[in-house]
Amino acid sequence: MDLSDLRMFRTIVEEGSVTRAAERLHTVQSNVTTRLRLLEEDLGTPLFDRINRRLVITPAGTLLVGYAERLLSLADEARDAVRRADLPEGLLRLGSMETTAAARLPSVIAAFRRAHPRVELRLHTAPTASLVQEVLAHQLDAALVSGPVVHPELESQPVVVEEVVLISAADWATIDNAADLARRGPVELFTFREGCSYRQRLFDWLRRDGIPIARSSEFGTFEAILGCVAAGMGVSLVPRTVIGAHLNEADPGRATLRVHPVPPDLAFSTTVMIWHRARSHQPARQAFADCLAEQLGDPMEHTTQ
Template identity: 50%
Template structure:
């Protein structure tokens, strides 16, 4: 089995289809399909059930995927070990919460790119639960997520202290407790977002149920819908400050136990050597020392 074929197989499994995998790998679809068929024929098993354009992984495929992730990781580690003391280079896959990517990452990424231009930075955004699994499953090398992260397999570095605030439309009155926004729609990211969980907990602790929950893919969409009076949301104050969005909505402070949250940089504990990853973690340490 060639590593390149295994990488194609893994990408198809993650993307759920040849079209998406080909786009991610910058390959033509026919090449991806052919390599996948060759791999199945060499192993004598069916790795995917074809359902239209969807590829549903089989039991044999799941078994191979577990070995594939380990083999590819070992290959990456070997490559890193052979680089020795050379400058970090190659791809560095970073995961980040949407709001962190908007408000916190630009300065760090810009500085890191200037210092290590040979590193190819790739960014994937999503909620905390998605990002934790992405690190565990080797889809990203490291990720910025909200604490707490109770996974002993992961190393954790605290990098930011965030203050979460409640957002309503600008004409809304003061909010002292969840009863002041009773029966409003909760606007947030998809399930797995730690900030959304906090807002749901805030409602629950006040004995109040939101009218419904509306999910969005971007923080701009959430803030825009809050400004339009469609519901309430919870967001880091830093996002509003840096994007100058505080005039379009009303900001309400929360109690310290609800508002304060740490952003953690996480990566797999069992991957001892990764020059680009270690350099990126060091960039946060340098930023905090200023």
């Protein structure tokens, strides 16, 4: 017994006649008669009584009708679900660096939710190293991290190129190079937790150029970092996009932060979207990637913003 047998049986019940059922199924009467006989033999019981050349459904046939309706309905539901599998819907677990989530994602997420209301987007922020591990463990469907990310189990695509700057309180003198920073004596750093790419870049730079570090403090939000730096407590390395309001370009006298140049090898950072290679086909993730491209444009367009 298969679905085609059940569909044929249901048609006979609805039409009340093998002849009319054959016409509806676009086949010959003998074919329907043979398949019905084989179905009854398979089940070991008659489904219809033949009375005066009429078919009268038996109690077993009546019982089978209920099962047939449920099975055929479930099959139709499964077919529709599979056909919709190429449509963006369901849960999308997205990870992001805190800075990217704050500076780049609000407009993207708003546009994505308008375009794809059937997708439930859950956003989780963490440092790059943690996000990479969560994608590898299939705890996230995709993540926006600092690139490049090279791993045999991961795919990636560039999202945006960020200008990276050193920031201090607004009343600090301009720091043009490592020597200027070193002359201020041991410097205090304010960064995200270990695993943040900006934190690692800052430490690598200062150690490479022999700039003494007094201490470092770690925070979970960039607002806390900017607040400590604005208070004159130390410096940090951040994407320029997260500090716009603190620079107050319309009225520089009210600025709370000052931006300083960094070595060319640190001046730009590429944010990439990563996902597990084993999950190559995920319509919701692809739809979000397309929305990122539509909202943010060519990654290289942001190198001077």
